[in-house]
Amino acid sequence: MAKPLRIGLIGYGFMGRAHSNAYRKVSNFFDLEYQPVLKAICARNAENAAAFAKKWGYESIETDWRKLVERDDIDAIDICTPNNSHAEIAIAAAKAGKMILCEKPLSMDGPEGVKMVKAVEKAKVPNIVWYNYRRVPAVTMAKKLIEEGRLGKIFHYRAKFLQDWTISPDLPQGGAGLWRLDVKAAGSGVTGDLLAHCIDTALWLNGSMDSVTAMTETFIKQRKHTLTGKTEKVGIDDACAFLARFKNGSLATFESTRYARGHKALYTFEINGEKASIFWDLHDLHRLQYFDHKDEGKLRGWRSIHVTDHGGEHPYMDKWWVPGLQIGYEHSFVHQVADFLASLSTGKPAGPTFRDALETQYVCDAVLKSAKSAKWEKVPRVK
Amino acid sequence: MAKPLRIGLIGYGFMGRAHSNAYRKVSNFFDLEYQPVLKAICARNAENAAAFAKKWGYESIETDWRKLVERDDIDAIDICTPNNSHAEIAIAAAKAGKMILCEKPLSMDGPEGVKMVKAVEKAKVPNIVWYNYRRVPAVTMAKKLIEEGRLGKIFHYRAKFLQDWTISPDLPQGGAGLWRLDVKAAGSGVTGDLLAHCIDTALWLNGSMDSVTAMTETFIKQRKHTLTGKTEKVGIDDACAFLARFKNGSLATFESTRYARGHKALYTFEINGEKASIFWDLHDLHRLQYFDHKDEGKLRGWRSIHVTDHGGEHPYMDKWWVPGLQIGYEHSFVHQVADFLASLSTGKPAGPTFRDALETQYVCDAVLKSAKSAKWEKVPRVK
C-alpha cells in the first residue's frame, strides 16, 4: 500500500510549477512506496494561490507560510521562494519537524547556510536541495563513469553557464520574475543563480575545491527597480569567472554570465581524465559526449551518446519511453522527487542534502570574496 | 467553468502510457474550456487494467471494449490497440456517438480506412489520429514557415525513419510489444509503423503526392512466433524506400528500416525550397535547422534554432519552461490533446482527422503495391 507524502509548497513561480509537475508525474512512472500528495500551496496572495491550487490540484491554500509549517497534515515543506527567505522558512520547518525540499541556492551565504544545516540535522528531518541537474540522465551517467574509474586521474574540469536575457538596460530589477536581479532578494547574481549549479555538479563529480580566484562584473550599473519605481544601483554580478584548484589536483575554469548573446541556458561541463573525457551540454541534455582513449587508435573519436536507452543501462531512462525518444528539462525534477521518495524507504539520504549544498555556498562565498580581494581564496571545509 | 471530456482508453501499452500522460498534464499547462477526465481504461486482462488504472488514476476499468463504447459516461474513445482492431472499434464507437482519438496508422489499408472515415463523418463525431510529430514545436514551426511563404517553390523533400531494433534473428514476432513484427496484427512493417509518420508530416507540409515507386525487403525471412511458439515466415517489410513526385512538382525520397545500426528513432526530414531550406531530426527534436538564402551572402549558413523560446514565437513553448530548456517526446502528445480540446470549443477540427489520415493510408497502399509491381503507382485521391 502506497504511503502518502503530503506536500506543502511555498511559492508558485517557475520552480513552483516545475516541482508540482514532478510531484504529479512521479507515481505514474516510478514504483515507489511513497507517493506525493499535493496538500497545500502557500502564497501571500490568496487569489493567486487558489488559481495555482486549481491548476495543479492542490487540496488547500495558505497565505502565511508559518501556518503552513505548523499544519499537522503536512509532511514536507517545499521552499520555492526567493533566496532571502530560504533560511527563515527552513529553520522554522525543521523546528516543526517537517522534511524540507529547498530550492537552490541553499542560502544567501555560508554562515546562513550553517544555521540551516544545524536546524535540519538537529531536527533529524530529511532534507534536500533542488540542484536538479545532477539527475539529468546524462549527468548521472557521467557520475557513474567516474565512479567506475573510467576517466582515471582527473586533470581538468571546465564549466560554464551562459545566458543572454539581461543585456537590455531597459530590463528592470526586482519584483515578480525579476527578483534575480535584485541583490537583496537574490544575494548575488549569476554566482548564486547559475554558477551554483555548476559548482554543485562539480563538487559531486570531482570532489572538493581547495581554492579559487575570481572576477565579477556588473555591466549595467543602474536599473529601474520594479518595486520602488526608481533607478537604483545594481548590486548583483552580471558575470563571474573563476579559476579553481580541486583537492584531487585538477585545474578548473568556471564562467557564468547573462551577457552571452545567443545562449539561453548553455550550461556545459567537460572533464578530462587520464583515460577518458566527458562533455555535457544542457542545450542537448539528452546526450553525453564521451572519448575513451582505450578505443582502438584509428577509431578513437568523441562518441555522441543518445542517453535514451532502456534496460537500466541509462540512468532513469527505463522509466520513460523507448530508445531514441528524448526527455526534457522537467524530468530532472521528477527524478529528484523519485530519489527523495526512495530515500524515505531506505533511510539513505538523497543528495544534495543541506550539508552537501553548504559546500557549494562556501565556494560561492570564496568566489565573491576573491572577486573583491583580487586574491586566491581558500574554500572553507564543511565541518 | 471547465467542461469535462471523459476519456475511455483501450489498450495500455507504450501508447496507452503516452496518451494517459498527455491527458493528465494538459490542464496544468494549457488553459482550455475542456479538461480530460480519465474515466475508464479497457484491457482484456482485468488485473492489468486495474494496475494501469491505479497507476494513472483511471476511475474504472472494462475488459470488453464493446461495453466501454456503450457507456454513457464516456465522451471519447482513445484507441491504442494493434492496427488490426482499429476499424472495428472505431466504427462501433462512431455508431455510439463517441468522439474518437485513434492511434496511427488509421487502418490496415485504404479500403478499411474509407469505412472508418464514413463512420465518423456519418456520426459527425470529432475524430483525430495520433500522428503526434506534427506537434513537436520545431515541426509545427516548419509548417508555419512554409505557410508564410518563406521557402518559396519547393524542389525537394526527403525523409527517413531509421531504427535498428530488429537486427537480431533471435527476436520473435507477435505478442505483447512485438505485434509490430506480426503482419496479421500490424498490416505491414516499417511502412505502416514508421513511414506513415513521415508521410503524414510530408502531406501536411508539402501537399498531396502524385505517384511513387518503391522497394521493400524482409532481411530476416523467418522468426519464431511468440503466440504459436513456431518459427514462421515473416510477413512484414523490414525496410522500405520509395521515390515520390508531389503534386506541387517537387521530388522526394523516403526511407525506413529497422536495420540501420546506430539509429534508434532517427526520423529526419529536409525540405529544399527556392528561397530557404529546413531540416529536422527527432533525435534532437527541440532544434530546427534553417537556411535562408536572403541572409547576407557571406553570412549565410544553416541556423540551428533551439525551439524553446517563449512569448508565442515558438509554437506551444510559451506553455512550458523558460528559453533554453528543452521539452521531450511526450510533449507532442500533450500538444495534440490541447489542440483537440480546443477544437471542441471552436468547432474547427484539429488534424489529422480520419479523412486526413486516409490519404497517408493511400500512400502506404501505393508504396506497398509498387514494391510488388516494380512500377510507379498513382496515389488515389481521397474523395
Place this chain on the structure above:
Amino acid sequence: MAKPLRIGLIGYGFMGRAHSNAYRKVSNFFDLEYQPVLKAICARNAENAAAFAKKWGYESIETDWRKLVERDDIDAIDICTPNNSHAEIAIAAAKAGKMILCEKPLSMDGPEGVKMVKAVEKAKVPNIVWYNYRRVPAVTMAKKLIEEGRLGKIFHYRAKFLQDWTISPDLPQGGAGLWRLDVKAAGSGVTGDLLAHCIDTALWLNGSMDSVTAMTETFIKQRKHTLTGKTEKVGIDDACAFLARFKNGSLATFESTRYARGHKALYTFEINGEKASIFWDLHDLHRLQYFDHKDEGKLRGWRSIHVTDHGGEHPYMDKWWVPGLQIGYEHSFVHQVADFLASLSTGKPAGPTFRDALETQYVCDAVLKSAKSAKWEKVPRVK
C-alpha cells in the same frame, strides 16, 4: 634516383588547376620512385595556355591536343576537357602509347566507355579516372573498415550529392564554366557530374549493383545558351534520385540535385552494417562518423573521428602535418597522384581504372534509362 613522369595536361579549368597542384605537391610530401614533371599544357587558346603554363610551371604549351599526344617527351596525358571529348582524346593517347589520367566521368555513356577501355587495354597503358573522393582519408579508411569486416553484412547504403548553384533561371548554359549545363558537352546533368562520384564510391565500398529505378527532373526548362546567344531547351537533368539493389543484398538510395538551397557540395554517404555503421560528409571531409555495436551498451554512440592522426593509422595522414590539423579538398588529388605513381613502380594498377569506371558508366546509363522507362533497369555487367 627519381624517375620523371612527364605530364601533358589538356584543359586548364577547375580540374586543370586541381591536378596541376597535385603534381607539384606530391613529391614534397611523398617519397616515390616517380616524380611528375609538368611538361606541357594544351589549350586551344595559346594565350591562355601560356598564362597557365607560367602560373603553374609547365615547360611548354600546345594548342592542338593531337600534337601533344604525339610528343615523344610526354609520358602521360591528363584529360581535363569536357566530357564529350574524353573518348576521342583517350583513344588517341592510348594508340600513341601514353598513360592516361582521365577526368570523370569516363565517357558520355557506356558504349563509348567500352571503346576507351578496349583502347587502353589493347595498348597496355596505365590508366586511371579522377574519382578523387576515394582518396579522402576518411573515405579510404571507410574502405579499410569494410575490408576488415567491421561492418559485417551490409543492409543499407545511402548517398546524396546536393548543390544549389543552378536555382536561378538567369544562369545560362554552355561555354566556359557552364558546359556542365549543356547536354551536348556534358552528356547528362547531375547524374554524370555528381551521382557518378557517389556511384564510384559505392561500387568501391559495397560492390556491384544489380538494378535501379530512377526519376529525373529538369526544373528550369529553358536557359539562354552562352555560345548561341539564344534561349534553348535544357537537356540535362537538374535532379536525379534512384533506388538500387546491390548484389550483396543491400538496399540503397541515391540522390543528387543542384536545387538544394543551402548546400554547396554536400556529398554524404552512410552504410549500415550488421555490426557497425559509417557516415561521411564532404562538407567536413576530415571526419568519419562511426558507430560500433560491439561497444559496451551504455556507452554506444556515434564517434566523430577526426581523421588527422599520424603514424600510419589514418590513411595518407602521416605524410602531412600533425594530429588535429586538417587537410582539404585538394589533397585527395595529391593522394591519387601518389597512388598512381606508386602503381608504376609496383605494376599493380591504382583504381579506378577505365575498366572500373566503366561500371559507374553502366549504372548511370541504367539510371537515365529507368528515368525514361519508369521501370527497374538491370545494370549490365562489365565484361
Place this chain on the structure above:
Amino acid sequence: MAKPLRIGLIGYGFMGRAHSNAYRKVSNFFDLEYQPVLKAICARNAENAAAFAKKWGYESIETDWRKLVERDDIDAIDICTPNNSHAEIAIAAAKAGKMILCEKPLSMDGPEGVKMVKAVEKAKVPNIVWYNYRRVPAVTMAKKLIEEGRLGKIFHYRAKFLQDWTISPDLPQGGAGLWRLDVKAAGSGVTGDLLAHCIDTALWLNGSMDSVTAMTETFIKQRKHTLTGKTEKVGIDDACAFLARFKNGSLATFESTRYARGHKALYTFEINGEKASIFWDLHDLHRLQYFDHKDEGKLRGWRSIHVTDHGGEHPYMDKWWVPGLQIGYEHSFVHQVADFLASLSTGKPAGPTFRDALETQYVCDAVLKSAKSAKWEKVPRVK
C-alpha cells in the same frame, strides 16, 4: 614582371615544411608582384639540409645560419628554429638588412622581444611573425565582422587550446621534435606554444588586455631528457589558465593544456557582443559559427557558415576551389605569405609585426608572473 623574394630558411622541422609549402604554392594561386624563390635552407647537419633542399627545391644549403644571413643573394630570412635562438638570429639578420619572417612566439620573453623589435625597426626591414591562425579565412572573417561593428560592445572573450599528446610520463623532453618540453629551448610550455596563438588572435580581434590572473601546473614533474639521457625536472607548464580584463571592458578566460584527453589541436574562441556572437574551432577550421540578434526572433539561431564561398565574400577563398570545398591548415601559411608579399608592394606592413607580437609576449610574461605571484598582474603597454 614578377619580382623574386629570395628566401633563406633556417630549420627544417614541422614549421620548415609548412613554410616551404606556402612559398611553393602562393604564386600558383595568388597574382602578386613578388614571388618567393627558395634560395637556401640552413641546418646544422649538412645531410639533412641537402635532403630537405632536394625534397622542396631549395637551390642551396648552409650549415651555419650566420653565413646564410650574410649572403647577398638572400632577401628574407625565415626563422623556424626553437624559441631560444629567435632573438640572436633575428637581430643578426636585421643588422644584415634582411627581411625577417620569424616563427612564433617571437622570443623567450618580453625583454628579449624588445631587442628584436628595436633591431628590425632600426634596420627598417619588413618583419612578420608566423601567427598563422589570423589567416584562416573564418578567423579573418571574424575580424571583418568585428570591424564592421556587427558585434557591438564586447562583453566576453573565451579561448582555449587543448591537446593531449604529453599525458604519458614515458614521453621524454628535449631534442628533435620534443624541444617544446624543454624549458631551456622553449622558454615555457603551453603558454608560449599554444596560448600565444590564442593571445595573438585575441589582441587582434579584441584589442589590448589590461590585466590577468593565472595558474599553471606541471602534472609530470620529471621526464627523461633526450639529450642528457637523464631524468630531469620538467621546467615547462603543462597547463595554464588565466582570467583577463581587456581594455574595452570585456572579460575573458583563456586555457591551454596538453592533458585534455581526446583533443589534438582544439583551439577555439568565442566572442559575445551586444549584438552578435561568433565562435570558431580549429578542428573544423573552415566553419564560422555566428549568432545575430537582429535576425527575426523566432528564427534566431547559431549559423554554421561554411567559409568556402568565392566571389571575394569569404576572405582568400576566391583563390582556391569552388564553394563547399574546404581548405585545410596549411593554407593559413599560404595566406600569410601572400599578405607579406603584397605588403612589399604596398609598403603597408602585414601583421603581426615583431612589434605586434611583442604585445603577446608581454601578456605571456604577465601570465607566467601571475602564476607565481598568485596575484593579478598588469600587462605592460608596448611603447
